[in-house]
Amino acid sequence: MSADPAGGVTATRATLAEVAERAGVSISTVSKVLNGRSGVSGDTRARIEALLADHQYNPRNPGPNHAPLIEVLCFEIDSSWAAEALAAIERVARRRGVGVVVSGTSDRQKPDLGWIEGVLNRRPVGVVLVASNLLPEQMQQLRSRNVPFVMLGPAGDVPPDVPTIGSADWSGAYAAARHLIELGHREIAVITGPEDMMAATARLSGFRAALEGAGLTLRPEHLRRGEFHHDDGIVQGRALLSLPQPPTAVLTSSDVHALGVYEAARALGFAIPSQLSVVGFDDLKVARWAGPALTTVRVPIAEMAARAVELALEVRADTAPAPMRIDLATTLVVRDSTAPPRL
Amino acid sequence: MSADPAGGVTATRATLAEVAERAGVSISTVSKVLNGRSGVSGDTRARIEALLADHQYNPRNPGPNHAPLIEVLCFEIDSSWAAEALAAIERVARRRGVGVVVSGTSDRQKPDLGWIEGVLNRRPVGVVLVASNLLPEQMQQLRSRNVPFVMLGPAGDVPPDVPTIGSADWSGAYAAARHLIELGHREIAVITGPEDMMAATARLSGFRAALEGAGLTLRPEHLRRGEFHHDDGIVQGRALLSLPQPPTAVLTSSDVHALGVYEAARALGFAIPSQLSVVGFDDLKVARWAGPALTTVRVPIAEMAARAVELALEVRADTAPAPMRIDLATTLVVRDSTAPPRL
Known part of the structure; x- marks a missing residue:
């Protein structure tokens, strides 16, 4: 292992033998840790893991090892x-x-x-x-x-x-919102996905940008959030359609949400698309199977x-x-x- | 290897060494063939395969070999x-x-x-x-x-x-057909699955048994067949609903077929369930998401x-x-x- 002037190790990639030497163990012990096998104490395992991480261990000949x-x-x-x-x-x-x-x-x-x-x-x-x-x-x-x-x-x-x-989520969402705006919708609601999903964040941002570009605002009560589950679509769809001023259109971040909104609309007597427009996201097979067939943003999964x-x-x-x-x-x-x- | 009086080999299970001896090759060659590795000629491989098959090779200690x-x-x-x-x-x-x-x-x-x-x-x-x-x-x-x-x-x-x-397909199908008969349907059509699927055959048989038990006959033009694809449901659904005497109910062998029938019914202006009853099979998640929610036979997948x-x-x-x-x-x-x- 090459050492730098300060006595440390350089960032060049180390071999198995170098890691073993540095850890004061046999090559076979390092190999056990590398391959997730048992028979190495917790302390030793941690020390070897740390060395592997620090020194960017890289097998000389990765082929046969995989x-x-x-x-x-x-x-x-x-x-x-x-x-x-x-x-x-x-x-x-x-x-x-x-x-x-x-x-x-x-x-x-x-x-x-x-x-x-x-x-x-x-x-x-x-x-x-x-x-x-x-x-x-x-x-x-x-x-x-x-x-x-x-x-x-x-x-x-x-x-x-x-x-x-990933997929071009922002621009897909922008196009979906533009479509509703061009149809004449002004009261547009959004059902977005989990906060920790980047795709959901990008979709929400695309919806907002198109609405703002058209001088529309997304009312706070028109923005709903849920996991990408059918049940969340039902719950949020019912909430939206039960508002004193229900939206005339809903942008969703998932086809599965959109089908939940379908169910809420059926239950509350809103006809799609004459009384409520719904847009999905992803273009899953179920989007084509829905009645009526779902307008959506195709993600090339x-x-x-x-x-x-x-x-x-x-x-x-x-x-x-x-x-x-x-x-x-x-x-x-x-x-x-x-x-x-x-x- | 134990030999029977006629000089052949008994049907008792052979070890790796016995197979190698019989084939006139090394144990490592038998092992290569067993594990699908290369480096054995086609002839030798075929001879070893045949011996393995004939003699029901069974590792003494299968654990470490898997x-x-x-x-x-x-x-x-x-x-x-x-x-x-x-x-x-x-x-x-x-x-x-x-x-x-x-x-x-x-x-x-x-x-x-x-x-x-x-x-x-x-x-x-x-x-x-x-x-x-x-x-x-x-x-x-x-x-x-x-x-x-x-x-x-x-x-x-x-x-x-x-x-x-498998699942109790026959009795599930029987119950589905009985349900329609008890609702008062007499003109009941069937969309069945591929001929080479046992489950499809059992389902068709269950439908028939219930219809016959109620003194009804399945008209030849009311029996349709397709792969378990949505498109087959659309095609067969359209064919059924375009008959001079369309059925009042359709039994399908798959929820996916049933959703295809939904689409055919929408296209041809038949309301479900008031003008057409539809029964699915499997109870996939999409069955609950359909509009109207699909009556179906639950298969505990x-x-x-x-x-x-x-x-x-x-x-x-x-x-x-x-x-x-x-x-x-x-x-x-x-x-x-x-x-x-x-x-």
Whole structure:
């Protein structure tokens, strides 16, 4: 290990042997920690982890150390969004001869207990985070093992150096709001998503910008928030339609919200689109199946998922100094749930 | 290897060494074939495969030879049925500390090229087939490596010795048809699923039994068939509603079909349920989201998926001489898409 004049270690990447020497343990002990195996005391493990992190351990020859697997960590696997993303990830990985290990998490901000150990043990070529996030120390654990990770539909704070595949949420939202404004709507409500989802924040911001650009204000009672669940759409839709002055149109941040608003409108006797216009977001398959078919903003989920897999494999092969954030274009898809307001 | 009096080999299970001796190769060559690795000529590989199959090779100590992984082969990963099954499989596997490798297939009757090699290479503890099937030689390859497999929602011909988790499709269908008959419907149409899906056949049979039990006949023009896709529901729904004597009610074999019928009814101006009653099958999340909420037959997909994982792990641990087919109960869920016919 090369030392700098002050007696410390330089930031050049260290080998396994160097880390072992520095930690005062055998190479096999470092290897155990690297691969998430048991048989190393907590103290020693912590010391080795710290050295690996400080010295950016990088195997000289990463190939044989990795299994032909991609790990996918996914928030709410059975959501329509996740299902469409998973199907696309699997298709691309299959074409590339890489297996896909899927893990769910009940917390968008971090994986469940045991996830990182499983991943280190399986030694995948890369990790794709679907609407989910890692703790900083977990990111470091992956980095120190040379396992790249990519975020797809980022959740929460994304460090600037984490490659991320998203969609042009702001401009999609702007286009959706413009569509309602051009139809003549003035009393437009918004149902936004969770505060810790960047996509939800960008969508809300796009809605606001278009409304303000048209000289309209979003009344405080017309701004509602919920998880991306059908039930939240029902609850917020009922609240909006029960106001003394209900809106004539609702912009949502998810097709699933929009279908909840449909249910609220049916229950309260509002016809869509003649008495209420509704716009979704994502263009999930259910958007086409809804009655009336849902006007929505198309997010190219399958393309995004494919790019995430390819990016993870590229980062690994060191073939691409990948741009750190790629947002694929969104498109407004006008169907039958929007119409001019009844005067 | 023990020999029977005729000089052949007895059907007792052979060890790795015995297979190697018989094939005239080293143990490491047999091991390569077992684990799907390269470096063995086609002829030798075929000879070893045949010996493994004939002699029911069974590792004395299967534990260390298997990775803590479950393989899932799934037809149409992004279908709502598959998404709900995958989410449940992953939840149970996570609780048991087992990773889940997911592979899609574009053919319900067999996996895509390369799938079996990947599985043999990864050496999972078990395989769950979601609405998909294997070729007989692939089943043999798994058996000879002591990798149990379980079918969830069987597709095609299921050999009697393959453990299978299904649902009580016949009785669910019977209850759905009885519900319409009790509402007073006499002109009841059926949209059934693919001929090579046992579940579709059982559902059709249940519909027929209830109709015949009530002295009704299913007119030939009232029986329609399609893949479990939304588009098939639209096409068959339009065909039924365009008949000179359209039915007053439609029994479908999938919620996805039922939502297609909704769209056909909207397009042709039939109100649900006042002019047309519609019954789905499966009780996917979309059934609750439909407008009007869909009357359907609940198939306990999550429970079935959990049982499939547990069964695969039990078979492996030799703790349970598992029954070869388990059908979980179905329940009719009456919502807002069914009503008495207009007289």
